[in-house]
Each structure stands twice: as structure tokens, then as C-alpha cells.
Amino acid sequence: MATSRSSSLSGGMSTPALLQQSTAAALFLLLLLAPPTLTTAQLDINFYSKSCPELEKTVRQEMLAILKESPTLAGPFLRLHFHDCFVRGCDASVLLDSGPNTPIPAATAEKDAPPNKSLRGFGAVQRVKDKLDALCPSTVSCADVLALMARDAVFLSSGPSYAVPLGRRDGLRSVANDTKQLPPPTSNFTRLAAMFAAKGLSPKDIVVLSGAHTLGTARCVSFSDRLYNYTGANNLADVDPELDGEYVTALRSRCQSLADNTTLAEMDAGSFETFDAGYYRLVAKRRGVLHSDAALLEDEETRAYVERQATGMFVAEFFRDFAESMVKMGSIGVLTGDQGEIRNKCYVVNSHH
Numbered sequence: 388m389a390t391s392r393s394s395s396l397s398g399g400m401s402t403p404a405l406l407q408q409s410t411a412a413a414l415f416l417l418l419l420l421a422p423p424t425l426t427t428a429q430l431d432i433n434f435y436s437k438s439c440p441e442l443e444k445t446v447r448q449e450m451l452a453i454l455k456e457s458p459t460l461a462g463p464f465l466r467l468h469f470h471d472c473f474v475r476g477c478d479a480s481v482l483l484d485s486g487p488n489t490p491i492p493a494a495t496a497e498k499d500a501p502p503n504k505s506l507r508g509f510g511a512v513q514r515v516k517d518k519l520d521a522l523c524p525s526t527v528s529c530a531d532v533l534a535l536m537a538r539d540a541v542f543l544s545s546g547p548s549y550a551v552p553l554g555r556r557d558g559l560r561s562v563a564n565d566t567k568q569l570p571p572p573t574s575n576f577t578r579l580a581a582m583f584a585a586k587g588l589s590p591k592d593i594v595v596l597s598g599a600h601t602l603g604t605a606r607c608v609s610f611s612d613r614l615y616n617y618t619g620a621n622n623l624a625d626v627d628p629e630l631d632g633e634y635v636t637a638l639r640s641r642c643q644s645l646a647d648n649t650t651l652a653e654m655d656a657g658s659f660e661t662f663d664a665g666y667y668r669l670v671a672k673r674r675g676v677l678h679s680d681a682a683l684l685e686d687e688e689t690r691a692y693v694e695r696q697a698t699g700m701f702v703a704e705f706f707r708d709f710a711e712s713m714v715k716m717g718s719i720g721v722l723t724g725d726q727g728e729i730r731n732k733c734y735v736v737n738s739h740h
């Protein structure tokens with residue numbers, strides 16, 4: 388479900404404390420005046436302007452410090468937000484630990500499902516959340532913290548900045564099986580299109596958001612089938628025909644066996660810590676690392692976008708498109724109003740549930 392559910396204002400008592408009375412009154416007036424379609428809960432870039440005015444400045448300061456200590460975390464923060472939004476909506480469910488504190492019948496959280504085994508950066512998210520809670524206690528959701536950290540990760544890696552609509556609330560559940568909604572790296576274009584469409588995202592969003600692979604690394608295991616075992620024959624001739632032959636050799640020297648799940652490969656080789664359009668140049672040369680990257684050449688529209696960006700002449704356009712698609716992705720299935728909660732610790736739901 389791509390749309391947010393409408394939030395009920397009927398329970399005035401349960402309106403979150405962070406909603407100033409004036410804001411609530413203004414919202415009520417808006418609901419009276421607005422056509423019915425606008426009564427669905429909306430995110431708002433000014434959501435915390437009264438309740439936590441220093442929010443964005445604080446996140447930026449922390450992110451500067453975190454990335455100075457660990458420059459390779461930019462990619463992981465961006466990926467965390469993607470995994471959050473594709474599974475149960477952007478509700479910070481990706482941050483919850485498995486175990487007795489996860490109030491679900493199945494005790495295994497998203498975090499411990501196979502696609503998440505290589506997620507990183509959880510400690511840093513809590514570090515930022517703690518900083519914010521010292522400033523404005525129990526006010527800012529973990530889901531919003533993640534959205535802002537992803538934006539700052541991009542910006543501080545020389546990518547675009549953009550206003551992040553805020554007001555997400557944190558979910559109460561995390562279920563490992565739900566990660567099946569994430570597209571696997573072996574996906575062809577048909578599969579990507581279907582899985583993104585299920586989240587309200589278009590083929591253009593797919594090709595634009597895949598540009599996130601300008602940052603970060605992939606473990607060999609995420610693509611070594613393309614090098615050794617593409618059809619299951621498991622021999623040196625069994626390579627992905629969509630992968631450039633010379634690049635097969637280069638990647639094989641890095642990933643020497645099918646079982647290697649620890650060695651990392653840069654996805655935008657040579658500039659994996661810089662947000663730029665270099666990813667598209669590689670994809671256009673059939674040097675995308677994942678099969679899902681190569682799959683962008685299977686469709687006419689996404690192929691045209693890759694080829695246009697591969698020229699390096701339209702980076703500003705990519706940056707604008709990326710900002711737009713991130714805002715779209717960031718609004719998938721959000722909880723707002725009095726849904727969910729404002730978590731205190733991002734890895735565990737509050738105890739009163």
C-alpha cells in the first residue's frame with residue numbers, strides 16, 4: 388500500500404503532546420476547509436519547527452561527525468531508509484531487534500532476515516536519536532531520523548540536498564518474512580517493475596533510485612552467480628550474458644568463489660564514497676555489479692535514462708530526479724497522527740504496548 392492512511396483527530400486526548408494546540412487547531416481548520424482528498428494524513432517539512440526547531444541542524448552536525456569517523460557508512464544509511472520504506476512502510480521497523488521485546492507472534496525481526504544480513508549503521512542511528520532526545524525528549528520518530536540521515540548521507544557525499552517531509556511515526560512490529568517485499572539482486576526488469584509498482588513507484592523511480600548504487604559496496608555473494616553459476620551449470624562458462632566479459636574477469640579476481648560472503652566490491656568502482664552519475668556510466672558499459680543494475684538496460688525507458696546520464700552531461704537533472712523519487716519513496720505507507728508511537732530506543736518498541 389503506497390498511500391498513507393487517514394489519521395483520526397477525533398480522540399483529542401490522545402493527540403501527541405508534540406502537536407501544539409495552535410497546530411492542532413490549524414489542522415482542524417484545514418480539514419474543515421479542504422476537499423475530502425486532503426484529509427489523508429500528510430507529512431510536512433515543517434512538522435517539528437515548533438517542537439524541535441534544532442532538529443535538522445543537529446542531525447547534520449552528528450552526521451558530519453559520524454561520516455568523518457566512518458566514511459563508508461554513507462551507503463549503509465541510504466540503504467537502511469530504502470529497506471525501511473519497502474517493508475511495512477517507512478516506520479523504522481527495520482531498526483527493531485528480534486526477541487522478546489518485539490511484540491509479534493514470530494520472534495524474528497526484519498533485521499535478521501537474509502536481505503538484511505549486510506545492513507550496517509544501526510549504532511549511529513541510535514547515537515543521533517539520543518542526541519535529539521536530549522534536546523527534545525520523546526518528540527522525533529526513529530523513522531524521521533532515518534529519513535534525515537539518508538538525506539544527509541547523500542548530501543555529505545557531494546549529492547543533492549532536498550527538503551524531507553516529516554511527521555512519520557514508528558511502527559510496533561517487525562517481521563522477517565515481510566522482507567520478501569524487497570527486490571532480490573537477481574531481479575530482471577519485469578520483477579523490479581512489479582515490486583516497485585506494488586509500492587506506488589514507477590519505472591522512472593526504479594532507474595533514478597538505483598542511482599543510489601553510486602554509493603557503497605556489495606558482498607560477492609550478492610552477484611557471484613553472475614560470474615560462476617548463472618544458469619545453475621556451475622562452471623566457468625556459466626556467466627551472465629548481460630555482464631561485460633572483461634568485467635567478469637575483473638570481478639572474478641576479487642570474488643574467487645561462489646561461497647564468498649565477506650569480500651566487498653565497490654558498486655561505482657573508483658568513486659563509491661561520492662554521490663555522482665558514475666554509476667550510470669558503468670551500467671551503460673554493462674558493468675553494473677548486480678543483475679538488477681544490468682536489468683535497467685532491458686526496458687526502453689530506463690535504458691534511455693541510463694544512456695542519457697552516462698554522458699555525464701545531465702547530472703543536475705539526475706540530482707533533481709533523485710530528490711523527487713526519494714521524497715516519494717519516503718512517503719510509502721507512513722504512519723502519522725496518533726498511529727504507532729514515538730520510539731525511545733530505535734531498536735525496541737516502548738514498553739507500554
Ligand code: HEM
Pocket residue numbers: 461462463465466469505507570571572573574579593596597599600602603604605606607608609677679
Ligand atoms: C532496484 C532494486 C534494488 C536492488 C535489487 C538492490 C540490491 C542491493 C544489494 C544486493 C546490495 C548489496 C548488499 C550487500 O551484499 O552488502 C545493495 C547495496 C546498496 N543499495 Fe541497493 N538495491 C536496490 C535499490 C536500492 C535503492 C532504491 C536504494 C536507495 C535509494 C539502494 C541503496 C543501496 C546502497 C546505498 C547500497 C550500498 C550499501 C553498503 O555500502 O553497505 N538500493 N543493494
Ligand SMILES: *[C@@H]1O[C@H](CO)[C@@H](O)[C@H](O)[C@H]1NC(C)=O
Pocket residue numbers: 564565567568
Ligand atoms: C510471507 O511473505 C510472502 C510474500 O510477501 C507472502 O506471500 C506470505 O503470505 C508471507 N507468509 C506469512 C506466513 O506471512
Ligand SMILES: *[C@@H]1O[C@H](CO)[C@@H](O)[C@H](O)[C@H]1NC(C)=O
Pocket residue numbers: 575576577578
Ligand atoms: C523475470 O523474472 C521472473 C521472476 O523471477 C520470471 O518468472 C520471468 O520469466 C523473467 N522474465 C524474463 C523475460 O526473463
Ligand SMILES: *[C@@H]1O[C@H](CO)[C@@H](O)[C@H](O)[C@H]1NC(C)=O
Pocket residue numbers: 616618619620621645
Ligand atoms: C548454482 O545455481 C543453482 C541454480 O540457481 C543452485 O541450485 C546451486 O546451489 C548453485 N550452486 C552453488 C555451488 O551455489
Ligand SMILES: *[C@@H]1O[C@H](CO)[C@@H](O)[C@H](O)[C@H]1NC(C)=O
Pocket residue numbers: 504648
Ligand atoms: C557466510 O558463510 C558462512 C559459511 O557458510 C556462514 O557461517 C556465515 O553465517 C555467512 N555469513 C553471512 C554474513 O552471511
Ligand SMILES: CC(=O)N[C@H]1CO[C@H](CO)[C@@H](O)[C@@H]1O
Pocket residue numbers: 498499500503504505506507509
Ligand atoms: C542473521 C544475521 O546475520 N543478522 C544480522 C542482521 O544485521 C544485524 C546488524 O548488522 C546483525 O547484528 C545481525 O546479526
